[in-house]
Amino acid sequence: MNSPRLPPAILIMGPTASGKTAVAMALADRFPVELISVDSAQVFRDMDIGTAKPDRATLARYPHRLIDIISPEESYSAARFRADALVAMDEITKASKVPVLVGGTMLYFRALLHGLADLPQADAALRAKIDAEAAAEGWPAMHAKLALLDPTTAARLHTTDSQRLQRALEICRLTGRPMSELLAESEKQKPPYDLLSIGLLPSDRAVLHDRIARRFDEMLLAGLDDEVRLLRQKYDLSLNLPSMRCVGYRQTWEAQDGTIPRQELRDRGIFATRQLAKRQITWLTNSFEAETFDCLNPMLTEQVAEHTARFLAT
Known part of the structure; x- marks a missing residue:
């Protein structure tokens, strides 16, 4: 039917x-x-x-x-x-x-x-920590870290896109889940x-x-x-x-x-x-x-x- x-x-x-x-x-x-x-x-x-x-x-x-x-x-x-x-x-x-x-x-x-998407609000302390890591290691290194946690998001971001890399890493660390997964849920x-x-x-x-x-x-x-x-x-x-x-x-x-x-x-x-x-x-x-x-x-x-x-x- x-x-x-x-x-x-x-x-x-x-x-x-x-x-x-x-x-x-x-x-x-x-x-x-x-x-x-x-x-x-x-x-x-x-x-x-x-x-x-x-x-x-x-x-x-x-x-x-x-x-x-x-x-x-x-x-x-x-x-x-x-x-x-x-x-x-x-x-x-x-x-x-x-x-x-x-x-x-x-x-x-x-x-x-x-x-x-049910994304968490910004966390100032965590953002400061990510920025400090980036200052010491460089944003390409932070991109590599994101690729391990959320390869889907990392694949669409440039290695020097600091603002979006920071947000994606922040979400991964706050929720324990990839941002791409959370966004995919909202698409449903x-x-x-x-x-x-x-x-x-x-x-x-x-x-x-x-x-x-x-x-x-x-x-x-x-x-x-x-x-x-x-x-x-x-x-x-x-x-x-x-x-x-x-x-x-x-x-x-x-x-x-x-x-x-x-x-x-x-x-x-x-x-x-x-x-x-x-x-x-x-x-x-x-x-x-x-x-x-x-x-x-x-x-x-x-x-x-x-x-x-x-x-x-x-």
């Missing part, structure tokens, strides 16, 4: 300004789905303009779970996202709908798909869903860069500077918090404080956003098996909708 099909779920991944939200809303118009945000910036309340958060009218028509759930003073981890997302997916499935997870935080997608934590992964990638990065520039200009016109000023008045914030390290917010804060010239805010914000998009594209290209679509194609929403219809019909 064939095993019963797992409940369906859809992932929509892509870099900033690739049109993910528009695609997700188009699916919501056509299919019985509910949306879950996969965005490490949109989790913060009162951070609306700089996160490109859908406006109130849009959210009223197309509700997104995991938006506006914590204060900008708090932190939100990939582990917490995974737990929250799985709860939301289960609730949506039990309501006879299909969860659609949409966003650009690739670490969150990876955590959802593969789980999080795939969620119990029949997943359709959709990746939105640009056929021309220059066009995406133009979109990013236009959107940042729109954020500035919409009052990003005032938003950051109000956030600083309302909350006890610093540049060390994850919320204020978000692209656009850090640069605006620095311009307000005079750390950078105000006339450089636009260029620095656009540059940082383009760098973010580059990292997102690299993650999506190298770390996920997704059906990819050109996010610049005028027929994008129709193409994704047709692909989704075939998936849900099977």
Whole structure:
């Protein structure tokens, strides 16, 4: 007998300004789905303009779970996202709908798909001991020690990659187990869903860069500077918090404080956003098996909708 099909779920991944939200809303118009945000910036309340958060009218028509759930003073981890997302997916499935997870935080997608390895926290004393050994013997010698304890990890690390060698040795000595073994266990934590992964990638990065520039200009016109000023008045914030390290917010804060010239805010914000998009594209290209679509194609929403219809019909 064939095993019963797992409940369906859809992932929509892509870099900033690739049109993910528009695609997700188009699916919501056509299919019985509910949306879950996969965005490490949109989790913060009162951070609306700089996160490109859908406006109130849009959210009223197309509700997104995991938006506006914590204060900008708090932190939100990939582990917490995974737990929250799985709860939301289960609730949506039990309501006879299909969860659609949409966003650009690739670490969150990876955590959802593969789980999080149960790795120990850093041990300062042990790290100091490893560093002392390396100072006396050299990192190639430490690499040889790792090869005896964890040959799989050693094989993918360069003999002078001090940071990763230190961490791998630290884990071996703290747990008595190879890091590769612990990571392999986390890979078995795939969620119990029949997943359709959709990746939105640009056929021309220059066009995406133009979109990013236009959107940042729109954020500035919409009052990003005032938003950051109000956030600083309302909350006890610093540049060390994850919320204020978000692209656009850090640069605006620095311009307000005079750390950078105000006339450089636009260029620095656009540059940082383009760098973010580059990292997102690299993650999506190298770390996920997704059906990819050109996010610049005028027929994008129709193409994704047709692909989704075939998936849900099977």
